[in-house]
């Protein structure tokens with residue numbers, strides 16, 4: 453993606469941090485970062501411009517789009533599932549209205565300029581809603597179109613925005629008399645729980661895995677809010693970034709869908725603890741399930757079928773469970789907490 457202008461919303465979040473580091477290594481790429489909060493300095497230095505603002509503020513978006521001709525938008529800003537459950541109307545505003553605002557300015561710019569703008573959107577395993585544990589265990593790897601009756605605000609928001617994206621890509625203003633050339637090229641990934649060595653997520657329900665790791669590395673006890681046998685898919689952050697960049701650079705004619713599952717590994721919470729304990733022998737994790745958060749995780753799939761992503765654009769995770777911990781998470785998290793600044 454050389455010489456591109458890229459907008460990253462939610463730039464200060466978990467994925468934003470990882471993504472900006474990779475994007476900044478690409479020649480001539482101009483990164484414009486948007487977030488409610490100022491970016492960490494290390495990330496800020498890699499950006500052409502940082503804007504502190506809200507995706508709900510149309511004035512901010514219009515000013516941004518009149519100053520830059522964006523080639524690609526990575527729309528990462530969102531309230532995660534636990535936080536969204538505590539503030540459903542706010543989640544709907546940020547997750548749905550915010551996405552709609554961005555799609556609208558993107559399609560307006562693309563139609564004015566008669567060109568495509570790519571819109572890369574991270575969705576989530578939270579779009580799924582398995583009715584009970586039995587069914588979850590029997591269901592195996594879940595395909596994109598199965599079991600999409602989410603029980604969370606966040607999951608419903610994500611599912612609807614996937615549909616919005618498909619609409620903006622294919623049917624936007626379909627009754628217009630004149631056919632306009634530009635359009636939004638909407639591409640979406642359904643991520644599993646993500647685990648980063650550099651940042652902790654805020655407000656997610658898959659957070660028990662990264663929290664267990666970061667606590668162990670700091671020698672702090674951790675009370676895990678799900679049962680030991682709880683199983684959902686996870687992915688190491690470098691693979692999440694690779695997935696976003698690979699989907700972005702895939703030839704459009706290869707894409708048979710707007711929405712793709714991506715998987716990597718799916719350990720139980722107990723297996724995660726076991727692996728962490730091999731590296732941090734004193735790691736003190738207790739399992740004290742929170743029945744309500746447990747019910748959410750139990751409604752998420754134990755595994756996802758990502759064969760469409762593998763077939764269409766060559767998805768292949770580099771990190772399985774063992775490699776993620778041995779070669780990425782444990783070394784990086786150890787360095788992070790050994791350094792005096794904790795960076």
Ligand code: SER
Pocket residue numbers: 532533534575576577578606643644645646655656657658659
């Ligand atoms: N990590 C997200 C959450 O827990 C789910 O994709 O909300």
